[in-house]
Amino acid sequence: MIREQRFINDDWTFAFGEHPGAEAEAPDPEWYDVGLPHSFDLPDFREQRFYVGHGCYRRTVEVRPEWIGHWIALEFLGVFQAAEVYINGRFIGRHEGGYTPFTMDISSAVVEGLNDVFVRVDNLWNPRLAPRAGDYSFNGGIYRDVSLIVADRVRIDWYGIGVTTPEVSRERAAVAASVEVVNDEPRPIQVNVAAVLSDPERSVASLPTVRRTIPARSRVVVELEGAVANPILWHPDQPHRYKLTAAVSVDGIARDSQQTSFGFRWFEFTADRGFFLNGEHLDLHGANVHQNRGGWGDAGTRASIRRDVAMIKDLGMNLIRGSHYPHHPYFAEECDRQGLLFWSELHFWGIGGENVEGFWFASAYPIDEADEPDFGESLRRALREMIRTHRNHPSIITWSIGNEAFFSDDKVIGKAKALTSELVALAKGLDPTRPVAVGGAQRKGFDVLGDIAGYNGDGAELFMDPGIPSVVSEYHGVRGEGPGEYEVEWEHGVEADYPWRSGKIFWCAFHYKSIADGAGLQGLADYWRMPRRSYHWYRERLRGIAPPVFPEPGRAVALRLTSDTETIPTDGTGDARLLVELVDEHGIRVVDDRAVHFTVVEGEGLFPSGRSITLGPESHSLWGGAGAIELRAYAPGTQRIRATAEGLTAAELVLAAIGPRKAPRAWRLPPAAPSVAEPPSGQGEASLAAYRPVAVSSAEPAHEGGNATLTGSGTYWRAATRDPGEWLAADLEFPYEIKRVEVVFAEPPAHPWTVETSVDGRDFERVHRGEPESQALSAYLAFPARTARLVRISFPEKPIDVEELRVY
Template sequence: MTRRKALINTAWKFAYEDPPGAVAEDFDDSDFYDVGLPHSFGIPYFMQTGFYVGRGVYRRVLEVRPEDLGKYLALEFQGVFQDAEVYVNGRQVGRHLGGYTAFAIDISTAVRAGANQLAVRVSNEWNPRLAPRAGEHTFNGGIYRDVSLIVTERTRIAWYGTFVTTRRLVGGDAVIEVATELVNDSGVHFDGDLTAEIRLAGESILWLRQPVSLPAGATRTCRQELTLPQARLWHPDTPHLYTLEQRLGLDQAVTTFGVRTVEFTSDKGFFLNGEHLPIHGANVHQDRAGWSDAATHSGIRRDVTLIRESGMNLIRGSHYPHHEEFAAECDRQGVLFWSELCFWGIGGENAEGFWIASAYPPNEADRAEFEDSCLRAMAEMIRVNRNHPSVIAWSTGNEVFFTDDEVIPQAKQLTQRLVDLVHELDPTRPAAVGGAQRRGFDELGDLAGYNGDGASLFLKPPWPSIVSEYGSVIEDRPGTYGPLYGHGVETDYAWRSGIVLWCGFHHGSIVPDMGRMGFIDYFRLPLRAWHWYRHEMRGIEPPPWPLPGTAAALRLSADRMTIATDGTDDTLITVTLVDASGQVVADDRAVRIEVVAGGGIFPTGTSITLSADNRGLLDGVGAIEFRSYFAGPNTLRADADGLEATELTIEAVGGEDWHGQPRRLPAGPPSLSFMPSAESPRLLSAKRPVFSSSSPADRPAHLVTDYSVAEGWISATNQPGAWLRIDLEGLWAVDTITVLFGEPGSVPFLLAVSADGQAFEQSATGTTRHGRMSFDLRGRLIHAVKVAFPQAPAEVIEVRVHGR
């Protein structure tokens, strides 16, 4: 068979900004940096709130065989953030807008036999007409996922053109449908067969043949319904996977799929294969220490394994489509996956720019292109991931209610269009609406995901629901041993499909400290809360905690001793400080790891220092991912003040051998952009989560940040000690807090603030007799605000927090 798909992740040249003429074939790129893919503009990145915003250019030589001319050749990009212009031999062959979905560009007529010059111009500049317009994550640019060359026949099975669905389970059998998109862009009519063989664990199960007549220039979808006898169902406990090998003429395509059914109900929760399955999962961002968004397949495997080993059974891909390898790894490990679109918002007062904008465009001129970008990204996400049995829902976005008031109707209309598109493209999975706890977004889809206070606000809604975010506890290692419950998830309701922790891993954020909410840190080392969940759900006792002490030695280890050099592989290097008896001690002295022989690299180059300053070494343990684009042994040496150095050898295999060839490694981005400082204080509390000691159903606590002055929160009882708490979802420099009370009279209250959302300090006291009270905080760093009534409760109409 002639179809070939080859990774081209190695031997790229890269420059920041947009050097004049850099996409031309004869451009001199000798002063460009030497990089491998996946690559991020931000490398090395360690959770700074600022990141490089601008442009970059990638160049590489591509060899084409003479016998491949005249065939279909395409470049497949699994993800480029977020505006990519692709050139071959100085000629633009395509452009893709959208930072999180895969795309393929036909280069058949642009290449020649032998050497061809590829160039990709990339921009991560904020675009008001491109999703996402807003979010709290960081938006580092780059070709941060795999690139491959595809070579096959002009008459072929389309790119990701096969869709296998489970129609129904009948006894022990499964009725499935195979829909295959066929393309004939040759000049000749095709008459032949579409054949298919289904295998399970290497054993042939079924063989099919369907005659095909395909005119020149035509595209057609063939559908085949068949019965799999005694089907082996995909389930987290038994993640059985089938392979479908299809042939059309000389072309061949292989599709991995699973047999299973999913159902979310409003009264009994979630069902997999007709059996009830409670969901407990975690939200996961894709970035990691040093390497930013540029994750390898091994890194993805590590992430899925850490969530699964905690005892959880679902990952929510927050808040954008992830690498297809993520769903594939969830398939293999038996982890459910919630796949989400990059239509989302950020709390507080909106601006226009730097991802702190209204989730939906307030400017009419931007709306049509923005809506097209969302619909296109949804279609691309579904096409690439639709055969993965782990995917149980397509989410239209996250917290889109963070949209300017005047365009909320348009934001809801777009959400409905996205729901309808899911129904059209994949009727076997529900269209979810993530972060739907405000403004009626929860009623638009098949499944409502409630974040934060939504868990306590929406008890037994009339549609299927899940708590898509709970927790939000800011901690570094070692952290607190215990659950991260809260937000109303402590009670196990039969009607609720499940709960999903915010969040799995520390991640980069434009909001100070908002990224430090994982139960696994940025370096992929678990906090003590992770061990609590693992003990609670799997019965595994936590390890002995390191005690304060003085280290006597260093230990260096790796989770994989051999790695591939094609950009899909890495190893997690771990360093521990131990005492004379070999026990890990909480000695946080800095450790430097250096590549003393070999061509491998850390995100910082040929050496890295792990310390408490970069949170890379805490509680006596540090870690970092290490990769190589050259074959051969890599000797790593770790040393720290007062301790004898130790070494470790990692073998890199495949590709070009390392013999000390010269290379120019980037030191990092030339500049960083930060969230712009407002000339006047920004309203930080708008539509933020609010929690209370109690409230009647018609007077919930969230009224105090929704700013309807008609009525506000009241306690459900008149008992002393009533309170409400506003979560600012990050650490902000607060200038003023204003509280508007509704009841006349003179009821004592106290105002308390917290820097971590947990421990509160009293800031002011007073009575409600003035109706409105303002307090000057003078830039104090605050994460949450609490208003409490020690004697008797009073109505609170609004709480307004302003700051930067």
């Protein structure tokens, strides 16, 4: 039996550009040295703009003599967003879709000895490829792990073991394993397929062997069944996992074996009583998590994923929503291991606003009919890949179809809903054991298309007791850089608990990088994973842990440098998180935010910018007297890091990089990306307020504030009282340059009214005061361009019913 899988994250070279024909040429010595995971935009300090174009990667892989004749493949766990793979100049295949794993069969293209691997990547906006829009950055690159896999011609397929638990109780659990066996031989093969169940300490059950004949060059799915007495149930408080080891043999000779982990649990979302796990009610309280991070962007290591999950667990939360795309398979594995439920989401994604074609501000669903077939297939393909690679994780309690796909052009909204329904049905067909959610479904009737409705923002108050299983899939409470306020300010009444609501998911755990200027600053921790004060507020509320003593202004005299680990693996899966603190003469951290410079003075350790990096207030990478950065190493040896700051005693730290010995390498690192794409703006005709969240002073039933941002609905907002001071505010969600506001009243404006704008939701500036001089139902206000995130209509004497508020 032969099966080998090893990471090949090290020893790549890279160059920006498309480089036509380079796949068939000798390697260019002028290319730059990189390790994986890698992003086009390093270092990443959360700048709004990013490089959009091509980048090419190259390295050699050695094929041993005994591998020839076996199945050999490259596994990519994530490339954004289109990849062409070549071996020895020969085209192997193309994969489109930036968030799901895939393999490339290179068996027939390799030779004994060294083989050239060439990967051309682009992150060009593609109208036929999801996502077409989203509040995020879409950096290109091979930003997740790459592995080389070698296996027998008769083998278990890639991610070919699916485990379900059709019956679970505390006394007995049934196990059903689907094992997909491949026969690449030119003749039929009779195989025996068996499986053993074990927990960390012992074997607990054997599944009876099944014998099947597989035709030449084909595959079959073999079903195995068994049971376990008195299973230990998986729960966030006791995340116990079992292993299933499946084996394939031919004529008594083992040909392949693979393992997968799973857990015994059962759960239910209900419309009237909330969520239940293992028969007990569990109030879901979680956070949304994006994958990008300070310095390294999307290209995080497994160690960084492990820390992210641990931070959410440390808060006392029990759920993570993988916003808004399939995450690294290791993310779900860590949720399994650490004990967090996971909402795994597809990237059918909208952002709203101008709906401008050509960049990720476009309609979530294509507006050109010619783009529809490929776009729909890109989501179907990604859904299949997500479910196949994630299906055995006990932490996953739903497949979600996307987020705010209602931000599609009105003329195609019916098609967007039809595709959503089709994807729901496909997910249920691929995995009947889990319900399917529709995230961000607070507008246009998307909420009833799945088994679970996820309501964002003002959906928390628009959909009270909706009669279907539901969660608040996003709610806000903090904003801005730096330490922020301690107490979280919840919006739209989300602080209230209701028996019919399964839970609520905070937006969001960490700051993130976005194409929308001013967005991405709602984290409980910042981009560099430094906990803000609100992080400790949540931890105190959920776990009863008092906050630390927050640093105060003082006079720093020295630096203190620490690491979360003493060793770094050199295979690209790990790193060391370095924390630098500015301390006074007593060793107490003080608020003295001068810039700190890190340097690798010994070893081949790398920061995202190379052998040195500077953190400081200007890049919002150091505040409150501290900053953090992750260090990697792709060669073994001592790593000595030095931190310096003007006028302070320096600090040093010694770590060890662990891995196979290799010759020293003089790293030649890529420069900054050669150019950045400027997103089109000012071209769209859609109101920036259309379908956006609305906050109000009060509202009559059936006349909620959300009616005022529905386009052409004929509904309207009406205040619950006739008292002075009532108001309605549309949240554009991101700062925009606005220059026109239109108000459509549902009744002639018989009382004064004002229009105000705000960037932060606290300080408002008046744009216009309307007097009851005209009986016209519409008011058109033009003014010099100004930046605004909120537009508010206030009524100093008596409220007026508002049918629609439009912002341009």
